[in-house]
Amino acid sequence: MSELVIKDLHVTVETDDGTKEILRGVDLTITSGQTHAIMGPNGSGKSTLAYAVAGHPKYTIPSGSVTLDGADVLDMSVDERAKAGLFLAMQYPVEIPGVSVSNFLRSSLTALRGEAPKLREWIKEMNEAMKEIGMDPTFSERNVNEGFSGGEKKRHEILQLELMKPKIAILDETDSGLDVDALRIVSEGINRTVERNNTGVLLITHYTRILRYVKPDKVSVFVDGRVVATGGQELAEELEANGYVKFSKATAGA
């Protein structure tokens, strides 16, 4: 049983116009085996939340805390966070020229497991995982994300999620840019991970579409750098019907 606890998290970035506060006191708890959807309009700070928790150097955290099973996540380097059991599926996965998918995955799993997977078992493990997510085995010889279509990039992120078996996974708009078939395949991958590995998922999304395939235990609405409402599936349905207008007004008035 794992728990990622985010308390009163404030995050700033440096811009040409000076320091800008993007997150203004976020409180969230993500628990093993549970899926927590975060929904919000563009520019509300959803991606910043994901990257700040994963430790991207661009973001500064003036106050607040993030703990994983009591351990101070903010005190860890990026790779230590991954080793502690955190995973971030990126909205825009980065291309790494000259580094093959198989070399990348093997380096990652060697780091996470503390020893290199045995070659024969590793190839079997990778091929099975690739088959489940509908990736051709030849993908393993391609360079990481280089020349991948939008859908291929997202499948590759979920492939990593399934291989790395994190305690807590943050999925940043994994559904964006996918056609309906790809959305279903990716969603199945997320559901498998929750079921098999008891992973706790923070599912960041702009649209309710993915929630037809991945059923959230909780839904939070994120506006202007904080959580403004939390509820169950019915909250997502309300957003689908009425949009974010009501919540935006609520913050403006607050």
Added chain:
Amino acid sequence: MSSALQEKEILFKSTDARPDRIASSNPDDFLVPNGREEEWRYTPLKRVGNLHNDAKAEQDINYEIVAAGGITHSILSRDEVKTKFLATDRISSRTQSLWNKALVIDIPQELETKDLTWIKTDIKSGVQYGHIIINAKAHSKATIILEHVGEGIAGVNCEIIADVNSNIDFITVYDLARKGVIVSEHQFVINKDANIRSLVVQLGGDVVRYVPRAKFSGNHGAVELLGVFLATNGQFFENRVFVDHNMKDCKSNVLYRGGAQGEGSHTVWVGDVLIRKIATGTNTYEMNRNLLLDDGARADSVPNLEIETGEVEKAGHASVTGRLDDDQLFYLMSRGIDEPTARQLVIEGFFSGIFGEFTHPELKERLNERLNAAIERSHK
């Protein structure tokens, strides 16, 4: 002025920006450089052991050869060697006039071999000059590796002459000890339908200056000049490429990838491609990409393309110098990979494409081992 036996040709006519660029066998055609000349502006002349001025040979250069079957080699004195080598700068020209023993490698007509031919020169302490001639006869096919190691100071030139329809892979590795200095001019002459694929790898040494110059002696020739260099710990590596398209329908491809890391580390790449009036149907591309691994390192990159005919098939040049990408490192580290390993992966990836061109497995493996060791040194 040159004596009757000596020759001189003008490569580039003078412009407002620069004087005539010449090729000559007479050192007196080149003034002792003071560092302000265009071709010497980057080179740290204080660190080249006076090769540019008056350094005398203290010993003969030492060549070790392991040749593929059928390939012959001999070490000859000056009066036994016929050479048309014309130097394009002061050090090259001094080297040309000061060597005592040349290594001559002959690849006989129609010989095709997959076996590697290794030439190793161990640059011993002190100053030495050398000259290497590789004669690939018609329809031959071979891979030659020239490897420089050692801690001394040397001028070593090389001629690679590819006769009709020959196919030569030529790899030069500079992996000298930290204080080693070497300055080389390599001349590639490509005959009709011949193909030279050349790769230079610069990893070790204090100063390495490499001037490859390609020209054609028949139509429909092709040359690839590839390079990989990684300067760390204050090393200086310079590449000055000159491709002279002086025949019709020839092809050239110049691709250099470099990295620099650490205070005072400096790399230079200057790529000159000249397409003469006669050279219609030319297809040429040159590209240099550099990776600066920290704030103390410097990379200079200058592509030049001069076209004297309107009838080229393709002519392009490009140069990109950038830093290690934070987002790439973040991506790898967010998958549990520690920072040194992440850097190693990104840097290896950056260089990987160039070795990919050379399919000989043993060679590729050895080059990769060397490069990866240098990358590892760079972040320790």
